[in-house]
Amino acid sequence: SRPLILILADQLSFDLPLLRDPPSNAVLALCEVDGEGRYVPHHPQKIVLLFSAMRHFAEALRNRGYQVHYSGLEDADNCQDLLDEAERLARLYHCSEIHVTRPGDWRLHERISQRRDHTPQWHLTEDDRFFCSPDEFARWAGNRRQLRMEHFYRNMRRESGILMENDEPAGGQWNFDHDNREALPNKLDVPDPPRHQPDATTREVMALVERHFSDHFGTLKGFNWAVTRRQALSDLRHFIRHLLIDFGRYQDAISDHEPFLFHSRLSASLNTGLLSPREVCQAAERAWQEGHAPINAVEGFIRQILGWREFVRGVYWSRMPNYKRENRLRAERGLPDFYWSGDTRMRCLNRAITMTHDNAYAHHIQRLMVTGNFALLCGVKPEALCDWYLAVYADAHEWVELPNTLGMVLHADGGYLGSKPYCASGKYIDRMSDHCRHCHYDVKQTTGDNACPFNSLYWDFLERHERELAKNHRMKLIYGSLHRMSDERRRAQRDKARQILEEIHFEPAYGQGDHL
Ligand code: FAD
Ligand code: SF4
Incomplete structure (x- = not known):
């Protein structure tokens, strides 16, 4: 019988098992549908990236001689729902089966699974472009109440053989983080x-x-995202030749005017399938072997892909759908409305939001320590923050966005993914960036009129969550500092935090369960 092979927007790779040797009579389908474009208000650059990359990939498939059906968003007969559209096409081409690779979000996976006994019949195939399958991850995670990325990562190094020399980590260490994390010098040229x-x-x-x-x-x-494999490879080459060498050193730095610094900007191409994680890691490893980049940079970069990226995917598939409902710190606020406008005098937030608006990109530390940290300190509800991150970045897909936001940023999973919340005061932002010198607020003050809002919100957050956090041994030092403060100072900090929170306009929070 004739199969219809449905290719999703994040599966634009000839390496997919379904595309390695498809039956000669198969119809390959790619569909633009309104439903997927709109369930959160995706950044226009993200939609252009996905639709244009899909159209180019369809062309590449046609050039290889395959029969391809491409449903355009404005086609009159488009059902505008992905599954309905695929079923319509299956009927149109007399296909009795629809084959699709595991999608990147649970919601779609669930809807497809529920149609297994339908006519036409749906079949799901595992996506083996990742280093670790959901089953392997579940076996590794077992029943542990807390997972540690570092342990997972070492396993992945051993299993993949990447950055290994005879069963030992290359360079003699698993992790070179202590050589990284420098702040930016005053003058810096970024290619x-x-x-x-x-x-x-x-x-x-x-x-x-x-x-x-x-x-x-x-x-x-x-708009400057790669929409073809050739462009994605040119981004990869540029990163390896010009940026990797400084990647580790400035990995955690934030600049007031440089949005990308020495980051690779490869997440969007990795997530759509234009690049494979293996080829990207191997290119970095080669750069080290050939003496073009130091081990601290190469190891730090590979850890993000072989470690973090695989780890958060494993957490996603092993914990959904309940993961999405987690809210252990009982955060109840909606999103600060200036996340949609950048209209705030807090320079760090203004810059992170404006760069996001302009580029559909912010680097990891802006996401984690600026927009994420502020939302954590204010008590923004996971659903509200997750929807924002899912909408605004070109690389955002739920399997990677949700664990990063809910687990890493908001610590809403009780520490399953990360051992402590990444909460920080203005001092951290001042150390890692040049924002504060351009800011209306004074980063050294906590309670005065001009005080940096991060400071009082930080101490207020720690007080509010003392019960959940104080027993964490990685938080002991900081709770020690809090306990040494006078009652008067603590009261003034609380009052200041309350005043700041009253002045922010928070969007209405979602009701429980609206989100799934
Ligand atoms: P680089 O700094 O050059 O890192 C190299 C690669 O490592 C990235 O391309 C990415 O594939 C991978 N990587 C790095 N950190 C992570 C991480 N924590 N989790 C998974 N992969 C990682 N990444 C996404 O791809 N999609 C998302 O929707 C997404 N949402 C995020 C939301 C929040 C709140 C946070 C804190 C992080 C999120 N990340 C997400 C992870 C990370 O911030 C981005 O992958 C990275 O900023 C992309 O830029 P880059 O390609 O220049 O990364
Ligand atoms: Fe951000 Fe505070 Fe620094 Fe202003 S002073 S840039 S609000 S950390």
């Missing part, structure tokens, strides 16, 4: 990323997105 001129296909998609999604947060101006 510009390669410029990908939008071709006719991308320009057509840009016009389409302007027509349909212009009300979404973000601009299309300056």
